[in-house]
Amino acid sequence: MGRYILRRIFLLVPVVLGVTFLTFALIRLVPGDIVTNMMGVTAANNEELRAQILKELGLDKPLLQQYIWWIGRIIVGDFGFSFIHGKPVINQILSRLPITLQLGLMSMGMAILIGVPLGVFSAIRRGKFIDIFARIFSLLGISTPSFFTGTLIVVFGAIYFPTITTIGYVPFNESPWESTVRMFWPASTLGIGIGAIILRYTRSSVLEVLGEDYVRTARAKGLSEWLVIFVHALKSALIPIITAIGIWTAFLVSGTVILEEVFAIPGLGRLVLSAIENRDYPMIQGTVLFLSLGVALVMLIVDLLVALVDPRVKL
Amino acid sequence: MSINSHSEKLLPDSESQITEFTRFLRQLKKDPAMLIGLAIVILLIVVAVFAPLLAHYGSNQSTGVILAKPSFDHPFGTNIQGRDLFSRVIFGSRNSLGVAFPSVMIAVAIGLPLGMFSGYIGGVFDRFFVRIFDIVFAMPTILFAIALVAYLGPSIRNLIFTIAALYIPRVALVARAPTLTIKTREYVLAARMFGSGIFRILRKHIFPNIFAPVLVESSLLLSTALLTEAALSFLGLGVQPPHPSWGADLGKGRFFMELGAHQVIFPGLMIMFAVLGFNLLGDGLRDYFDPRIRKQV
Numbered sequence: 001m002g003r004y005i006l007r008r009i010f011l012l013v014p015v016v017l018g019v020t021f022l023t024f025a026l027i028r029l030v031p032g033d034i035v036t037n038m039m040g041v042t043a044a045n046n047e048e049l050r051a052q053i054l055k056e057l058g059l060d061k062p063l064l065q066q067y068i069w070w071i072g073r074i075i076v077g078d079f080g081f082s083f084i085h086g087k088p089v090i091n092q093i094l095s096r097l098p099i100t101l102q103l104g105l106m107s108m109g110m111a112i113l114i115g116v117p118l119g120v121f122s123a124i125r126r127g128k129f130i131d132i133f134a135r136i137f138s139l140l141g142i143s144t145p146s147f148f149t150g151t152l153i154v155v156f157g158a159i160y161f162p163t164i165t166t167i168g169y170v171p172f173n174e175s176p177w178e179s180t181v182r183m184f185w186p187a188s189t190l191g192i193g194i195g196a197i198i199l200r201y202t203r204s205s206v207l208e209v210l211g212e213d214y215v216r217t218a219r220a221k222g223l224s225e226w227l228v229i230f231v232h233a234l235k236s237a238l239i240p241i242i243t244a245i246g247i248w249t250a251f252l253v254s255g256t257v258i259l260e261e262v263f264a265i266p267g268l269g270r271l272v273l274s275a276i277e278n279r280d281y282p283m284i285q286g287t288v289l290f291l292s293l294g295v296a297l298v299m300l301i302v303d304l305l306v307a308l309v310d311p312r313v314k315l
Numbered sequence: 316m317s318i319n320s321h322s323e324k325l326l327p328d329s330e331s332q333i334t335e336f337t338r339f340l341r342q343l344k345k346d347p348a349m350l351i352g353l354a355i356v357i358l359l360i361v362v363a364v365f366a367p368l369l370a371h372y373g374s375n376q377s378t379g380v381i382l383a384k385p386s387f388d389h390p391f392g393t394n395i396q397g398r399d400l401f402s403r404v405i406f407g408s409r410n411s412l413g414v415a416f417p418s419v420m421i422a423v424a425i426g427l428p429l430g431m432f433s434g435y436i437g438g439v440f441d442r443f444f445v446r447i448f449d450i451v452f453a454m455p456t457i458l459f460a461i462a463l464v465a466y467l468g469p470s471i472r473n474l475i476f477t478i479a480a481l482y483i484p485r486v487a488l489v490a491r492a493p494t495l496t497i498k499t500r501e502y503v504l505a506a507r508m509f510g511s512g513i514f515r516i517l518r519k520h521i522f523p524n525i526f527a528p529v530l531v532e533s534s535l536l537l538s539t540a541l542l543t544e545a546a547l548s549f550l551g552l553g554v555q556p557p558h559p560s561w562g563a564d565l566g567k568g569r570f571f572m573e574l575g576a577h578q579v580i581f582p583g584l585m586i587m588f589a590v591l592g593f594n595l596l597g598d599g600l601r602d603y604f605d606p607r608i609r610k611q612v
Contacts, residue, residue: 014446014450015449015450015453018446018447018450019450019454022450022451022454022459023462026462026463026466027466029463029466029467030466030467031467031468139591139594139595140587140591142590142594143538143587143590143591143594144583144587144590145542145545145546145549145562145583145586145587145590147545147546147549147562147565147566148565148579148583148586148587151565151569151572151579151583152579152580152583155569155572155573155576155579156576158573159573246453247453250453250454250455250456251455253455253458254455254456254457254458254546255457257457257458257461258457258546258549258550261550262569272458272461272462273461273550276461276465276552281466284462284465284466288458288459288462291455291458292454292455292458292459295453295454295455296453299453
């Protein structure tokens, strides 16, 4: 067990290095003078300020040297200093993290609740009504942009159901019920979108498993159909699904950025967007890095989970 | 046993009398979803190409009627600036498809050879690239697209490069997988033994087998490229005003939606329609090239 975990964590290192390198190096693509971009011409001419900013962004020395310096900072938890806000980037990130986390967890939860059961039933009742319905639903779900559905919910909700507030955020510790209800709207929007992807994947995974020999054997043994499907087949079918959750988390993060804008939720996604508006490059860098590392972490956890569940993996 | 059936039994499958095109047409008949998808895609291309002939107004022409409801004169109504939404949607197809197609084509042009060479050559070269591919593949595309566009500045050209750069690893991995299986086949080993150069082997043996999976992937990437461009334009980071784009018009209309829902509904439906078309086509192609189904045709 220990060996596998260590090996898997060891594999995480190049991914982390790669992600940090990408988010760090990309800022060098900014055309023109980055300091002028950030602070305007008058401020940029201030030599001291310019030197400070360039040092902060990691632009004053050669790439490799700067990269090592950057990694050192990340390890300590220093994600940079925002000159627009005047505070360390990590503070803003951590204060908004629980909000995005709540949205993410609720969305993923709803997506799994919608996608997996529908996918399973679509597979076992192939060709019947539930299958056709599920496939149409999944096709529409992946084709509809989340910002379209979200916008419709917000505005039609406001026009026809003015008593129900669909936008904004209520902190969880203030009122758990109100917070969850408020979060329900963006979470379900994202949940439907990702649930559609999960549905297709579950359906094909279950279909594949149902064709396997051991399922045929179980049926031949005389086991009840329910037992065959839900105990034997589903166990194997769930493994690739759990693995895929790591990949879907990436879609989730992309989706939260957009939906936080639509539903006016003060989370990490909104932070990135406002940072872009303000040309707050340290903030952009820090937030993108943080989110990417988060996704990588989720993938690690998911892989370890699969290792526990999958009997084929030698622990 | 007539002579005809005897000679048909002697011919291997790949040399049967049915051409690929005929096979494809038969599949279209059997799979209505793919037919619909293909029809939608062709329709979109036609609309984009013949846009000036189909739109009644210019995309930025002020018609003097602000926020008109859909009518015969303005099938999709007008927006807050008095511009005809129907025309904007039609011209918007040029920008939306004009971002999606080039970015996927660039991704394939770079990714396919990259994946093919990487898979065939193997070794450290391959392992290095696969690492990079896996990293970019796993990361949230829209997040990185937003960051890249934020750095480079929003423009159609930057949008194309950004999306293409993020899609190259996907195409490369799709091209690499069949390469790995084929390069160990006997006929490849035989060809190498007879002195065939690497390019000849790649061209004759590997590329024909990569073509199908890459085509399927491209169709699906076109749909996500469309969605990505729409999302970025919606956030104001894609196609810039006053240029028309389905996502941008949706984003702009959102702020004035209580004055007229048509501003949001029609661009949104257009995005759905287009993405649905590419998805149906991609799914159909995937089923078409599936070896289990191929044998039946």
